[in-house]
Amino acid sequence: xxxxxxxxxxxxxxxxxxxxxxxxxxxxxxxxxxxxxxxxxxxxxxxxxxxxxxxxxxxxxxxxxxxxxxxxxxxxxxxxxxxxxxxxxxxxxxxxxxxxxxxxxxxxxxxxxxxxxxxxxxxxxxxxxxxxxxxxxxxxxxxxxxxxxxxxxxxxxxxxxxxxxx
Amino acid sequence: xxxxxxxxxxxxxxxxxxxxxxxxxxxxxxxxxxxxxxxxxxxxxxxxxxxxxxxxxxxxxxxxxxxxxxxxxxxxxxxxxxxxxxxxxxxxxxxxxxxxxxxxxxxxxxxxxxxxxxxxxxxxxxxxxxxxxxxxxxxxxxxxxxxxxxxxxxxxxxxxxxxxxxxxxxxxxxxxxxxxxxxxxxxxxxxxxxxxxxxxxxxxxxxxxxxxxxxxxxxxxxxxx
Numbered sequence: 219x220x221x222x223x224x225x226x227x228x229x230x231x232x233x234x235x236x237x238x239x240x241x242x243x244x245x246x247x248x249x250x251x252x253x254x255x256x257x258x259x260x261x262x263x264x265x266x267x268x269x270x271x272x273x274x275x276x277x278x279x280x281x282x283x284x285x286x287x288x289x290x291x292x293x294x295x296x297x298x299x300x301x302x303x304x305x306x307x308x309x310x311x312x313x314x315x316x317x318x319x320x321x322x323x324x325x326x327x328x329x330x331x332x333x334x335x336x337x338x339x340x341x342x343x344x345x346x347x348x349x350x351x352x353x354x355x356x357x358x359x360x361x362x363x364x365x366x367x368x369x370x371x372x373x374x375x376x377x378x379x380x381x382x383x384x
Numbered sequence: 385x386x387x388x389x390x391x392x393x394x395x396x397x398x399x400x401x402x403x404x405x406x407x408x409x410x411x412x413x414x415x416x417x418x419x420x421x422x423x424x425x426x427x428x429x430x431x432x433x434x435x436x437x438x439x440x441x442x443x444x445x446x447x448x449x450x451x452x453x454x455x456x457x458x459x460x461x462x463x464x465x466x467x468x469x470x471x472x473x474x475x476x477x478x479x480x481x482x483x484x485x486x487x488x489x490x491x492x493x494x495x496x497x498x499x500x501x502x503x504x505x506x507x508x509x510x511x512x513x514x515x516x517x518x519x520x521x522x523x524x525x526x527x528x529x530x531x532x533x534x535x536x537x538x539x540x541x542x543x544x545x546x547x548x549x550x551x552x553x554x555x556x557x558x559x560x561x562x563x564x565x566x567x568x569x570x571x572x573x574x575x576x577x578x579x580x581x582x583x584x585x586x587x588x589x590x591x592x593x594x595x596x597x598x599x600x601x602x603x604x605x606x607x608x609x
Contacts, residue, residue, distance in 0.1 A: 223457055224595045225389050225570045227547040227561060228399070230532060232478040236470025236496040237534060239426050263402035270482070276540055282422035306415025316417075320545055323399030325390035325564050327545060329417070350410055373403045383409040384417050384541050 226327070229320040231270040234286065238272070243285035245275060245297035252298035256332070256360060256367040259291045260319065263374030267291025271321035273371075275332075278303065278316075299334055305345050312340035312347070319371055328381045332369050333359045346382075354380050388570035396560040398521050421536040421543075424466050426498070433499035435471075435511040443493035445474025445512030449590040451582055453505040454535060456542070456599025461505025468534040469509060470496045476515030485517050510588070516555055528555035528562065537597035548593050549575045 229237070246253040260268040268291045275283040277300050287293045297315065305311045315332040333341050341347055347355050357379045360367040372379045392404035431437050436447060450469075454462040472478050472495065475487035479495055493512065501507050514529045530547040537543065549556055556562055556575070565571045573596075582590035 222388050222569065222573065222596065223598055224544060224546055224573050225565050226544060227390070227532075227574065228397075229534075229545050230547075232472075232480040232483055233470060233532065234482075235479050235494060236468055236532065242425075263406070266402070268403065276419075276422060278419040282425060306418070307413065316540065318543065321403060323397070323401075323403035325392060325394060325397070325400060325561070327543065328405065346412060346416060349412065354407075374406050378405060378407050380407075381405050381409050382417070383411045 226325060228322055228325050229272055229327075231322040233270075233272055233320070238284060238286045243283055243293070243295045245277060245281040245283040245295060248296050250298075253296055254299065254365075254367060255294055255296055256315075256369055257292065257294035258360075258369040258371060260287050260293065260321065260371045261291060261373065262323075265372075265375070268321055268373065271319060271371075274318040274320075276316040276318065302340060307345065309345050310340070310343070312337050312344040314344075314346075317369075317371075319373075321373075324373075328373070329384050330371065330379050330381050331358050332367075335359055335362045335367070350380050354378075387567040388565065388573070390564035391566075394560065394564040396522075397564055400564075417541050418539065420539050421465075424536065426466075428466070428498050428500060433497055433507075433509050435469075435493065435495065435497045435509065437510075438494050439492040441492040443473065443490050443512050445490075445493075445515075447510070447588040448513050449508065449510055449579075449582055449584065449588050450531065450548070450576070450593065451506065451508040451579070451590060452576075452593040452595060454501050454507060454537070454595045454597065455505055456537065456597055458599055460599065461503070462501055462537055462597065462599075463503050463505060464500050465505075465538070466498060466500055466536055467507045468496075468498050469511075469531050471511065471514040471531045472517055474512050474515050476517030487515070487517065513550070516553075521560060526555050526558075528553040528559050533595065535595060535597060538599060542597040542599060544595070544597055546595075547574060550591065551575055551577055 260271040271287045319328040360369040473490045477487040576591040576593035579590040579592035
């Protein structure tokens, strides 16, 4: 049997019993060389926190992380910055993380990317960032807040995060 | 987008109204999202597929077997791929502090399981049939009985989180989450079928549900290698 794909459905509000796992937010050991903390909030179209979202970070060749938001819509990951990787067209992509977002109210998951604020030159040449209208690119670049990287995910509305079709 | 997939915004499902992106998704050229699924950093124990044996006693409810195959869109079985499930108990209550439905928790039921598919892509869970439960989407809203599934498949683009329903459930036509899928054929793909061959006499009814994930073959311009 083959054929049409099985459709997606929302992760719902009660995935806590099944999906998060201990230390899922750690793609690198805290305190290890290069490990950094990335934190943010998931916000809805009114700017309200989304307390029932699940985020996954996929770093090809490096690892996988999964964590949920808390009652303030906040999440964090510990990871090391990956290297630049070659794009399918041969150009170089700036270091980035692939971030997948699931939540109650999302009938399908969303895919976005997190770029690093200290990679100004590589980001300027990145083939994916260059596909995004300039005014929206900043939604994909984390901000350095005293050694912690800040990356908010705005599902809708003003400064809506850029999401990619998959 | 195919009529077999739900849209992001489906106003009848109230939760989508402030969470669906309002701006169009950005399309990347072929290949940018083609990378393999990660090694899943979570171990799977022998009994993780049996949700009825995670506590000292057996959970209350109708014991069932849920089984099927995980395939890619070209019909190839996905071997040794992880399948994660979670569900409400027989009374329609999740083991979750935010679940306020005044139905009893079951001290012998957590409601979460994991397994790896075998060499033919088969998965198998033993559990109890989940109960329907009310939610606040609209007046007198009830979710049909369902089991949540999470799958990775072979690559980033095959990731799927979805729900499996039970045949004949009268709540399905009234459920905006299932009805968000525009095409009847798409909705039908989420409904398991009663499986008398797998049913174990004197012990448990079985339901069969196959899952098709996007694979390399879903990229239309790529040659089969």
